[in-house]
Amino acid sequence: MLIKLxxxxxLEIRVQDEVTIKIYNSSxxxxxxxxxxxxxxxxxxxxxxEIKSRLKSGNACYYSVQNLLSSNLLFKNLKFKIYxxxxxxxxxxxxxxxxxxxxxxxxxxxxxxxxxxxxxGPKLDEVTGEWRELHNDELNDLCFSPNIVWVIKxxxxxxxxxxxxxxxxRGVYRVWWGNLRERDHFGDPGLDLEDNIKMDIxxxxxGGMDWIELAEDRDRWRAFVNVVMNLRVPYNAGNFLxx
Numbered sequence: 001m002l003i004k005l006x007x008x009x010x011l012e013i014r015v016q017d018e019v020t021i022k023i024y025n026s027s028x029x030x031x032x033x034x035x036x037x038x039x040x041x042x043x044x045x046x047x048x049x050e051i052k053s054r055l056k057s058g059n060a061c062y063y064s065v066q067n068l069l070s071s072n073l074l075f076k077n078l079k080f081k082i083y084x085x086x087x088x089x090x091x092x093x094x095x096x097x098x099x100x101x102x103x104x105x106x107x108x109x110x111x112x113x114x115x116x117x118x119x120x121g122p123k124l125d126e127v128t129g130e131w132r133e134l135h136n137d138e139l140n141d142l143c144f145s146p147n148i149v150w151v152i153k154x155x156x157x158x159x160x161x162x163x164x165x166x167x168x169x170r171g172v173y174r175v176w177w178g179n180l181r182e183r184d185h186f187g188d189p190g191l192d193l194e195d196n197i198k199m200d201i202x203x204x205x206x207g208g209m210d211w212i213e214l215a216e217d218r219d220r221w222r223a224f225v226n227v228v229m230n231l232r233v234p235y236n237a238g239n240f241l242x243x
Contacts, residue, residue: 039094050094051104055111058091062115069118079119084145087115095152096159099196105149112148113139146229153200154229160197161215161225200228 033040033049040050062069065086069079091111098104116139122131123138140147146154166173201211215221 047098047100048104051098051107054091054093054095055107058087058111061087061090062118066118069115070121076119080143080145083115083119088148088151091148092152092155096155098152098156100149100152108148108152109136116143150228153203154225157197157200157228158225160211161221164212164215165218 035041040053065082068074068082071079091108100108113136117133120134120139120142123134124130125132134142163170163173168174197211201209214224
């Protein structure tokens with residue numbers, strides 16, 4: 001159950017029913033979800049609504065600059081910078097705490113491929129002689145930067161290292177290790193943020209490492225984060241970290 005103090009004007013609230021809770025002289029409303037610091041919080045601890053909201057903001061920004069992204073007067077690298085500096089930050093606000101499922105990953109990639117398709121434009125098919133839209137793998141080859149899912153992974157890993165060094169007395173540390181589960185409707189097992197971090201580390205070839213111990217060493221952890229942030233495809237970083 002999510003509640004809010006009725007006098008807090010900074011919170012946008014959607015009331016689920018008319019039931020209120022009174023503690024001394026303060027009145028609280030029962031809510032299904034509310035927005036705080038531009039982040040959508042729900043009573044089920046679900047990240048799906050937040051990602052939907054982020055994608056909605058990203059799409060609105062994309063449509064507002066789509067003429068620039070399709071203009072023949074701008075170089076493609078400049079168009080890509082517009083995407084990375086204007087559109088992408090709106091979508092990835094607060095992504096360090098996201099526990100992604102297959103559905104969310106797919107939605108994020110679909111959004112990015114739509115923007116990249118606008119940036120790189122159509123391609124002349126050598127067989128048919130007609131112009132066609134670029135396929136996803138072609139967009140990935142043309143893009144010289146990690147895809148949106150890898151950007152989220154790198155930011156999540158970087159934030160995890162900071163939280164791991166905070167200690168048990170910090171509230172952020174206690175929340176981070178809370179047992180908040182996300183269930184994927186397509187069959188993924190419930191994963192919390194620690195599970196996601198372990199999977200991220202395993203994808204870069206460091207699955208056998210104690211990531212919490214590694215995070216205590218700021219220099220080694222910073223080197224590891226730099227490896228993850230510059231990945232376009234899975235890469236074995238184990239030898240890099242131990243060399």
